[in-house]
Amino acid sequence: MKQQILDAIHAVHASVPLVHSITNFVVMQVSANALLAAHASPLMAHAAEEMDDLTNIDSALVLNIGTLDPAWLDSMELAGKLMKQKGKPVVLDPVGAGASGLRTRAALRLLDMVRPDILRGNASEIMALAAEIRSADKISTKGVDSLNSSDEALDSARALARRFRCVVSVSGEKDVVTDGENVLVVEGGSPLMPLVTGMGCSASAVTGAYAAACENRLVAAAAAMAVMASAGEKAGRTAKGPGSFLPAFLDELYLLDPEDAAARVRILK
Amino acid sequence: MKQQILDAIHAVHASVPLVHSITNFVVMQVSANALLAAHASPLMAHAAEEMDDLTNIDSALVLNIGTLDPAWLDSMELAGKLMKQKGKPVVLDPVGAGASGLRTRAALRLLDMVRPDILRGNASEIMALAAEIRSADKISTKGVDSLNSSDEALDSARALARRFRCVVSVSGEKDVVTDGENVLVVEGGSPLMPLVTGMGCSASAVTGAYAAACENRLVAAAAAMAVMASAGEKAGRTAKGPGSFLPAFLDELYLLDPEDAAARVRILK
Amino acid sequence: MKQQILDAIHAVHASVPLVHSITNFVVMQVSANALLAAHASPLMAHAAEEMDDLTNIDSALVLNIGTLDPAWLDSMELAGKLMKQKGKPVVLDPVGAGASGLRTRAALRLLDMVRPDILRGNASEIMALAAEIRSADKISTKGVDSLNSSDEALDSARALARRFRCVVSVSGEKDVVTDGENVLVVEGGSPLMPLVTGMGCSASAVTGAYAAACENRLVAAAAAMAVMASAGEKAGRTAKGPGSFLPAFLDELYLLDPEDAAARVRILK
Numbered sequence: 001m002k003q004q005i006l007d008a009i010h011a012v013h014a015s016v017p018l019v020h021s022i023t024n025f026v027v028m029q030v031s032a033n034a035l036l037a038a039h040a041s042p043l044m045a046h047a048a049e050e051m052d053d054l055t056n057i058d059s060a061l062v063l064n065i066g067t068l069d070p071a072w073l074d075s076m077e078l079a080g081k082l083m084k085q086k087g088k089p090v091v092l093d094p095v096g097a098g099a100s101g102l103r104t105r106a107a108l109r110l111l112d113m114v115r116p117d118i119l120r121g122n123a124s125e126i127m128a129l130a131a132e133i134r135s136a137d138k139i140s141t142k143g144v145d146s147l148n149s150s151d152e153a154l155d156s157a158r159a160l161a162r163r164f165r166c167v168v169s170v171s172g173e174k175d176v177v178t179d180g181e182n183v184l185v186v187e188g189g190s191p192l193m194p195l196v197t198g199m200g201c202s203a204s205a206v207t208g209a210y211a212a213a214c215e216n217r218l219v220a221a222a223a224a225m226a227v228m229a230s231a232g233e234k235a236g237r238t239a240k241g242p243g244s245f246l247p248a249f250l251d252e253l254y255l256l257d258p259e260d261a262a263a264r265v266r267i268l269k
Numbered sequence: 270m271k272q273q274i275l276d277a278i279h280a281v282h283a284s285v286p287l288v289h290s291i292t293n294f295v296v297m298q299v300s301a302n303a304l305l306a307a308h309a310s311p312l313m314a315h316a317a318e319e320m321d322d323l324t325n326i327d328s329a330l331v332l333n334i335g336t337l338d339p340a341w342l343d344s345m346e347l348a349g350k351l352m353k354q355k356g357k358p359v360v361l362d363p364v365g366a367g368a369s370g371l372r373t374r375a376a377l378r379l380l381d382m383v384r385p386d387i388l389r390g391n392a393s394e395i396m397a398l399a400a401e402i403r404s405a406d407k408i409s410t411k412g413v414d415s416l417n418s419s420d421e422a423l424d425s426a427r428a429l430a431r432r433f434r435c436v437v438s439v440s441g442e443k444d445v446v447t448d449g450e451n452v453l454v455v456e457g458g459s460p461l462m463p464l465v466t467g468m469g470c471s472a473s474a475v476t477g478a479y480a481a482a483c484e485n486r487l488v489a490a491a492a493a494m495a496v497m498a499s500a501g502e503k504a505g506r507t508a509k510g511p512g513s514f515l516p517a518f519l520d521e522l523y524l525l526d527p528e529d530a531a532a533r534v535r536i537l538k
Numbered sequence: 539m540k541q542q543i544l545d546a547i548h549a550v551h552a553s554v555p556l557v558h559s560i561t562n563f564v565v566m567q568v569s570a571n572a573l574l575a576a577h578a579s580p581l582m583a584h585a586a587e588e589m590d591d592l593t594n595i596d597s598a599l600v601l602n603i604g605t606l607d608p609a610w611l612d613s614m615e616l617a618g619k620l621m622k623q624k625g626k627p628v629v630l631d632p633v634g635a636g637a638s639g640l641r642t643r644a645a646l647r648l649l650d651m652v653r654p655d656i657l658r659g660n661a662s663e664i665m666a667l668a669a670e671i672r673s674a675d676k677i678s679t680k681g682v683d684s685l686n687s688s689d690e691a692l693d694s695a696r697a698l699a700r701r702f703r704c705v706v707s708v709s710g711e712k713d714v715v716t717d718g719e720n721v722l723v724v725e726g727g728s729p730l731m732p733l734v735t736g737m738g739c740s741a742s743a744v745t746g747a748y749a750a751a752c753e754n755r756l757v758a759a760a761a762a763m764a765v766m767a768s769a770g771e772k773a774g775r776t777a778k779g780p781g782s783f784l785p786a787f788l789d790e791l792y793l794l795d796p797e798d799a800a801a802r803v804r805i806l807k
Contacts, residue, residue: 102316
């Protein structure tokens with residue numbers, strides 16, 4: 001596994017993939033800076049009129065429903081379908097799924113219509129989507145007796161991965177990545193990361209870069225989280241607070257030690 | 270007063286309120302980071318379709334007309350009314366009121382239709398809104414014989430507070446906060462603050478967090494400005510310029526000394 | 539030339555021009571911060587309803603098609619025409635021209651309908667626009683036998699400057715600025731600049747500030763690039779990576795040494 005992660009990192013650094021994001025307003029700047037620091041190239045565009053042209057040059061597409069708007073959702077679906085037709089990877093970040101019906105439905109619609117290669121969210125988003133699926137399928141949920149949110153998140157991730165035949169990547173204190181069968185765990189990061197807006201969205205953007213450069217989506221998703229975890233942990237050691245964390249994090253992402261990143265990934269089963 | 274400010278700070282830190290902003294594109298990232306650093310939780314969303322769901326989970330709502338658009342204005346009015354119906358606080362930042370008729374009218378419409386708990390702006394915005402009200406009411410203005418903009422701003426703030434039965438919080442070299450009767454003054458900050466975009470908008474966002482955690486809106490508004498002033502003054506001591514000021518400010522907001530913040534507030538009359 | 543650049547810098551610092559940008563979502567914050575650090579004042583607004591009011595107070599207008607949308611394009615055209623009617627300078631940054639037909643057409647339409655004073659882009663954008671013009675005019679292109687992209691960019695810049703009677707400012711390892719006859723070259727900057735999103739867009743915003751304060755558009759455009767190059771080079775000397783580069787760059791822009799900036803500009807012919 002370690003060698004596969006190293007290969008993915010070298011592939012991104014060598015190819016500098018062009019990652020097209022249709023993402024939320026809050027994180028556009030930090031996501032673009034994270035992609036640049038991670039040796040990829042960002043492109044942000046949402047007009048339906050240019051989706052055919054842009055998907056011709058995109059290496060990967062990242063859809064993020066963070067400040068959702070019905071018009072943007074249409075562009076996301078269009079761009080996603082075009083990328084899949086052109087054989088290129090799509091990542092979906094279902095920001096806020098569970099917080100509103102609009103977001104939950106939008107995420108499920110994009111999963112259904114676009115069939116993203118990788119679904120990347122936090123535990124509560126992944127659990128909300130899995131609960132919605134189980135409810136629609138009239139499968140009884142485990143309810144409140146699940147031992148902890150991490151186990152519940154892994155069960156939810158597995159269920160979604162099988163249902164939508166994608167890789168699911170869940171960020172948390174430990175990140176878990178699964179294709180429905182295999183599970184990889186990534187350790188690292190810093191307690192300051194959740195105190196900086198856009199760290200999760202940047203992880204999704206970087207996941208797009210890795211999906212572009214690495215055919216094995218399970219490895220790609222884990223490598224992206226490993227890169228974030230390595231840079232985050234190093235930045236957290238020197239940062240005084242969340243303000244100094246962000247520039248330090250981007251520096252560490254740029255100066256990445258691939259060995260340190262690769263050592264963070266292990267196979268759960 | 271000092272104890273009330275301290276209590277408000279502790280209430281925010283203990284409850285981590287969820288502050289929903291419908292705000293301008295320029296300051297979304299910095300406002301979200303300021304909320305996180307101030308021990309609150311940011312949510313940015315503007316689609317009318319999810320306003321009912323989101324106002325169920327919001328602790329406070331902050332409306333900011335900085336990059337105004339008619340469609341967004343409709344969502345602001347809708348979200349504001351829902352929050353008031355649900356008994357939750359609303360803060361309005363009338364960015365650019367006076368610079369265009371659209372903004373002046375939009376701010377007055379939101380004041381009238383939503384009845385925000387706190388109106389938070391800079392002196393020129395507050396004076397422009399008060400002038401518009403006086404003009405509509407055919408009250409003669411004081412014209413150019415007012416002694417200085419600070420006095421004029423306080424008169425304007427008092428007039429708006431009485432008219433719309435809200436607290437008005439005006440940022441400046443000294444901040445003034447009034448409910449129409451009582452006036453609190455907050456001192457501190459740094460000359461670098463006006464050289465960083467979004468400091469005023471972040472003050473409004475943080476005011477939302479304090480309004481969520483503190484029933485007394487006058488105290489809440491003053492506590493938020495005190496927290497900004499304390500962090501700003503400390504950051505200004507070490508920053509080399511406006512670039513290094515921002516990360517230093519977010520660090521100081523996170524590492525806040527509540528005693529230093531509380532000592533900055535005094536009762537004017 | 540050096541004295542003209544110094545005069546332009548002093549004119550901006552003395553007048554603090556109000557630069558109105560209709561720009562892309564990714565770079566709004568960094569562009570506003572760059573304007574503030576460069577001793578100008580930012581205003582971001584896109585609603586057609588307030589363009590007449592705002593162009594009355596604007597010192598310059600910067601149009602940037604980075605996250606283009608048909609509705610925004612209409613506002614750009616309206617605002618641009620109003621500014622020209624009011625005798626005020628307009629800068630156009632054709633972000634992504636060549637990457638999609640929508641962007642190429644939008645940039646050419648704005649050039650044609652608004653007649654900006656300064657067109658400011660990177661080499662690939664300028665070459666794409668010139669190629670489109672040559673193709674429409676049935677002028678045979680030089681094709682693949684051009685010696686290098688820098689020569690090609692200068693030829694393209696000259697052609698566009700003559701065609702649209704504007705100054706064209708092209709960023710690259712060396713920046714070139716031309717009015718179709720005279721050519722100025724600006725040297726400096728840092729290899730970290732392309733690794734931070736919004737550096738080019740900030741150069742366009744700062745160009746707006748210089749166009750407001752300096753009648754000679756060739757000098758204004760070169761002075762803006764010189765200021766960026768000086769601050770970028772100094773920031774690059776201390777930055778650890780792209781994360782620490784941005785705050786250092788804004789500090790250096792604020793603490794600018796006008797002599798260092800002015801020394802970077804030379805006349806090519």
